[in-house]
Amino acid sequence: MSRSHNFSPGPAVLPEAVLRQTQEALWELNGCGQGLLETSHRGAAFADVMERATGRLRRLLRLSDDQEVLFLHGGARTQFYQIPMNLLRGGRATYLETGTWSRQAAEEARRYGTVDVGFSSADSRYDRVPEQGAWGPLPKGTTYLHYTSNNTVAGTEYAYVPDVEGASLMCDMSSNLLSRQVDGSRFDLLYAGAQKNLGPAGVTMVVLRKGLLERCDTNLPMMCRYDVHVKKGSMYNTPCTFGIYVIERVCAWLEELGGLDVIDARNQAQADLIYGVMDASDFWQGRAAKRSRSRMNATFSTGDAALDTACVAAATAEGLLGLKGHSSMGGLRASMYNAQNDEAVQALASFMKHFEATHG
Ligand SMILES: Cc1ncc(COP(=O)(O)O)c(C=O)c1O
Numbered sequence: 001m002s003r004s005h006n007f008s009p010g011p012a013v014l015p016e017a018v019l020r021q022t023q024e025a026l027w028e029l030n031g032c033g034q035g036l037l038e039t040s041h042r043g044a045a046f047a048d049v050m051e052r053a054t055g056r057l058r059r060l061l062r063l064s065d066d067q068e069v070l071f072l073h074g075g076a077r078t079q080f081y082q083i084p085m086n087l088l089r090g091g092r093a094t095y096l097e098t099g100t101w102s103r104q105a106a107e108e109a110r111r112y113g114t115v116d117v118g119f120s121s122a123d124s125r126y127d128r129v130p131e132q133g134a135w136g137p138l139p140k141g142t143t144y145l146h147y148t149s150n151n152t153v154a155g156t157e158y159a160y161v162p163d164v165e166g167a168s169l170m171c172d173m174s175s176n177l178l179s180r181q182v183d184g185s186r187f188d189l190l191y192a193g194a195q196k197n198l199g200p201a202g203v204t205m206v207v208l209r210k211g212l213l214e215r216c217d218t219n220l221p222m223m224c225r226y227d228v229h230v231k232k233g234s235m236y237n238t239p240c241t242f243g244i245y246v247i248e249r250v251c252a253w254l255e256e257l258g259g260l261d262v263i264d265a266r267n268q269a270q271a272d273l274i275y276g277v278m279d280a281s282d283f284w285q286g287r288a289a290k291r292s293r294s295r296m297n298a299t300f301s302t303g304d305a306a307l308d309t310a311c312v313a314a315a316t317a318e319g320l321l322g323l324k325g326h327s328s329m330g331g332l333r334a335s336m337y338n339a340q341n342d343e344a345v346q347a348l349a350s351f352m353k354h355f356e357a358t359h360g
Contacts, residue, residue, distance in 0.1 A: 005344035008322030009152055009297060009335045010175065010196040013344075018249040025245060041241050049245050050234070056251035060260060061184030063207060070206040070226070071234045071244050076174045076193035079204065080105040083146070083170060083189060084112035086216040086226050091143045094118040094135060094167070099126045099151035100328060101172060109146070118145065125329070126154035128289040133163065144168035144188065150176035152196070153326040155299030155333060156292040161186055168212070176296050177205075178254060179338055180264040188212060194243055196296070197337045199250050203243030254338065263338050270336045270345040271295035277352045283360040284352065287331060301331030302359070308332060311355055320348055 006013040025036040032045035039045055054069045063069070072078070083105075084093065091113045095106035097120040109115050118135030121128045129151070138145065145164045150157040152175040161182060162169065168188035177192040184190065189208040195201040206226075213227045222228050228236050254263060275293060278284040278300055287299035302308055308331050312324045315332075325331040334348055 004319040004321045005347055006321055007334045007336070007340075007344070007348065009326070009333060010193075010337075011201050012196050012335055012337050013339045013341075014199070014246070015250065015253045015339045018246060018253055018339075021249050022246055029245070036245055037242060039241070041235060041238055046241055046245075049241075049248050050239075053244050053248035053251065056248060056255060057205065057207075060178055060251060060254060061182070061207065064185040066210045067185065067207050068210060068230050070208070070229050071239050071247075072204045072206055072229060073202070073237075073240065074204065075201075076101070076172060076191060076204055077104070079172070079191040079206065080108040081111070082224055082226070083144075084109040085220060085224055087168075087189075087212060088113035088143060089215075089217055092116065092139060092141050093143050094138050094145045096120075096130060096135060096145070096147040096162075097122060098129045098148055098156060099154045100326075101152065101174070102146070102148040105146060105148070105172060113143075116142070121156075125287075126151060126156065127287060128292040129156050129158050132160050135162075138164070138167050142167045144170045146170040146172070148172040148174075150174075150179075150294055150296050152294075152297050152335075153329060153333075154288065155294045155297045155329075156288045157294035157296065159291075168209075175337075176294070178251075178260060178263070179267050179296060181260040194247055196335075197250075197339075199246035200243050203240035203247065205247070250339075266342070267295045267336065267338065270340060270342065271298065273345055273349050274298045274334055274336070274352075277349050281356055281360075283356040287329065296335060296337055298334045298336065299325060299329060299331060300334075301325070305330055307359060311359075314355060315348075315351055318347075318351060320344075320351055323348075 029036045029039050029045050057069050094116045097103050097117050106115050116139055119130040144167050149171050170189040173190050174192045175196045177197050191206045194203045216227045278286045285301050285303050315323050323332045325333045
């Protein structure tokens, strides 16, 4: 059986070592006599997985003792409403609108309070993120600022963590979590759907500061309450055991590789290769403003929709899969998450040069 090069935006490529370990765990989990999918979330074998997953994330993200790690259901989109439902409560929050996901997060928040849009790049089809501080002083009484650190659809990314004074900092890190060293202790709440850099679809990691728990609405349904999930150690209901196992293995892989500085350099080199091909050519047009380019999702086009379609088809025929751009953007998108290997990115760079030579 052969595997093609996978540039899918998510679910996305996972490290080969992790896939092989998972195959074995499906049959038997860490010598417990039961398979990963068959063992109780309350048994000793899974408790060990949970503890190690949490410990590794705490280390990699440099979390402080006053932050909790949760594994929840419902995808990153559930966090779009769970955050304001628990914490906005008729108050005011600032959202930075840099793409389809941050726009939808703001839309959900409007159900629970006042949303100030501190920055929007909607007019230029989300081709950029703001410069540090572009949102200005936050309006009086702002509870939190929410942003999306990597815009999976538009292909833009913040190269910095926003400085925020007098309000909590909240971030959707779904598509660049653990892709570089970030001081996780600066965030009052951060979350990520696992299916890009962390593991499979079906589990969402949430980090939140303990102090926020006192502000949570206790009249909400139990499943919506952060304080309930914290109290029950992410086991108020049955957690996504499979996903948490894979997250633990992905974090182990990252730590064994040498940590986030090593993956950071690898991600940078891969992105440089693809953007280098674009910049050396008049044929390829990058979508994102240069200073906002995402290292995880490179978005580009030939400038001709029919040629873009032909290009995706030609790439697919050569075993380069998942390159079609999001329907709202068109063009092509190459997703290069942590597990993307150099060989795949080199194959894409060669393909792009060849396609230009034969169609330019
Ligand atoms: C940045 C970002 N936020 C949120 C989502 C939605 O995630 P989910 O499907 O887990 O709800 C996505 C999905 O691609 C995403 O890329």
